[in-house]
Amino acid sequence: MPMGVIEALDHEARGIARLEGKAIFVEGALPGETVEFASYRKKNHYEQAHLVRVLQPSSLRVTPRCPHFGICGGCVMQHLEIAAQVAVKQRVLEDTLWHIGRVRPDEILPPIQGPAWGYRHKARLGVRKVPKKGGILVGFRERKSSYIADIQSCPVLHPAVSALLMPLRDLIGGLSICARLPQVEVAVGDRCVALALRILEPLTPVDETRLKAFADQHQVTFYLQPGGPDTAERFYPLPGSELDYRLPEFGLQMRFRPTDFTQVNHAINRVLIRRALTLLAPAPGERIADLFCGLGNFTLPIARSGAKVIGLEGSAALVERAQESARRNGLAERTHFAVANLFECPPEILRTLEGMEKILIDPPREGALEIVKSLPEQGGPQRLVYISCNPATLARDAAILVSQKHYRLRSAGAINMFPHTAHVESIAVFERD
Numbered sequence: 001m002p003m004g005v006i007e008a009l010d011h012e013a014r015g016i017a018r019l020e021g022k023a024i025f026v027e028g029a030l031p032g033e034t035v036e037f038a039s040y041r042k043k044n045h046y047e048q049a050h051l052v053r054v055l056q057p058s059s060l061r062v063t064p065r066c067p068h069f070g071i072c073g074g075c076v077m078q079h080l081e082i083a084a085q086v087a088v089k090q091r092v093l094e095d096t097l098w099h100i101g102r103v104r105p106d107e108i109l110p111p112i113q114g115p116a117w118g119y120r121h122k123a124r125l126g127v128r129k130v131p132k133k134g135g136i137l138v139g140f141r142e143r144k145s146s147y148i149a150d151i152q153s154c155p156v157l158h159p160a161v162s163a164l165l166m167p168l169r170d171l172i173g174g175l176s177i178c179a180r181l182p183q184v185e186v187a188v189g190d191r192c193v194a195l196a197l198r199i200l201e202p203l204t205p206v207d208e209t210r211l212k213a214f215a216d217q218h219q220v221t222f223y224l225q226p227g228g229p230d231t232a233e234r235f236y237p238l239p240g241s242e243l244d245y246r247l248p249e250f251g252l253q254m255r256f257r258p259t260d261f262t263q264v265n266h267a268i269n270r271v272l273i274r275r276a277l278t279l280l281a282p283a284p285g286e287r288i289a290d291l292f293c294g295l296g297n298f299t300l301p302i303a304r305s306g307a308k309v310i311g312l313e314g315s316a317a318l319v320e321r322a323q324e325s326a327r328r329n330g331l332a333e334r335t336h337f338a339v340a341n342l343f344e345c346p347p348e349i350l351r352t353l354e355g356m357e358k359i360l361i362d363p364p365r366e367g368a369l370e371i372v373k374s375l376p377e378q379g380g381p382q383r384l385v386y387i388s389c390n391p392a393t394l395a396r397d398a399a400i401l402v403s404q405k406h407y408r409l410r411s412a413g414a415i416n417m418f419p420h421t422a423h424v425e426s427i428a429v430f431e432r433d
Helices: 082-101 165-173 205-218 266-280 299-304 316-328 347-354 369-374 391-403
Strands: 003-005 015-019 022-027 034-042 046-056 122-130 135-139 183-188 193-198 221-225 233-236 244-247 252-255 287-291 308-313 335-339 358-361 383-388 408-415 425-431
Touching: 003 015, 015 034, 022 034, 082 391, 082 408, 122 165, 135 165, 165 205, 205 221, 205 233, 244 266, 252 299, 252 316, 266 299, 266 358, 266 383, 266 408, 266 425, 287 299, 299 308, 299 316, 299 335, 308 316, 308 347, 316 335, 347 369, 369 391, 383 391, 391 408, 391 425
Parallel strands: 022 046, 193 221, 287 308, 287 358, 308 335, 358 383
Antiparallel strands: 003 034, 015 022, 034 046, 122 135, 122 183, 183 193, 221 233, 244 252, 383 425, 408 425
16 A cells, blocks of 8 residues: 655645655645555546555644534545644645746735634535435535535534534425425524525425424524525515624624525624725725625725725626615715626726726636736726635736736735635735835
8 A cells, every 4th residue: 555745735635745756635634644545546647545544643633523524525624723724725825826826925914714613604505315315315415426415413504504404304305395405505694594495396385384384493584496596585484584694893784685695604704804994994085996796795894984985796686785785774875886797897897997096806716807907007996905715816816917917916815714625715915006
């Protein structure tokens, strides 16, 4: 059985060893460990391998809290001490910025981190009928598989949701459409736990009675989603608490629907907003653009500073809810929202950005390529705060901002939005001298 010494972790949290000039990516191995491994995929310059045995463990190795770790695909780093996870993500960010973008920040920001367990307020749970495993399974997919993992609890889910996994199995298994209900969208607000059932056939009256009884017993709100995300409608109870989250530091209440994009980690989101506003430094009367603004998660806190903010977003439904939140929080006069295709950046967007003194960008994994390419080489926004969920596209966009648009990468740091996963979020600040 081959063995090797693990030098580092890659962006998928696999241990990297070197053997006869080849990189060996060993799942489950940690830096500093001597391990035995078995390769399951061999190429000329690298191999992918399973961990067979740890001969010399790392001092940072810990016992995973979840009994399903290694089977469920939700987490890949529960065996690594949490502070070391954050350090790994910071290194991945720095390495990616350099190897892809050939840029280094002037300053490394302290990483943003928070609770390691029970942090997930949003999740999409798969549902599948598997008779040989007892009937209905509800949960995340197995690692590298389309099968649903047979999990009874989940320590990264909000505790109220983790406690519902087994009751949901019984509920869905008793529905007439149990084979036509492929997923449950979970959303936890400050006052409400919502479950949006993706239904491919209508419920029967008996099904409806079962859902209502479950909602009363477990204090949850059901939504039914017969089509795309915007088709989700509240089913039961009709009167009752709305989904929302609060930003006490800014005196804001943000309503949302269970299928809307919101940050999954409410504690980290609050710290992230505070960090973003500190770096952006909005001042009363300044003109600031918030691109990919979604529900206005950053737009409204920026407006609370006294700045005039325009929020641009591709989803008309999210823009409508952002406008509603602005009115409800008394910020309608300082904000303006519009629907815009930010992946193509048409001329009207460019005209809007010409008058901005600062920009905040919070794009999806695809990044903001057309936006950064369209910025002028002189004039335009003096400061740009970029919040990223993909280090590779951040690095690509950073290369353009620095080499073509004459910005400096002043600072960058990791955000541990998803503890125990390999997912790296980050924040970066670009500024012109």
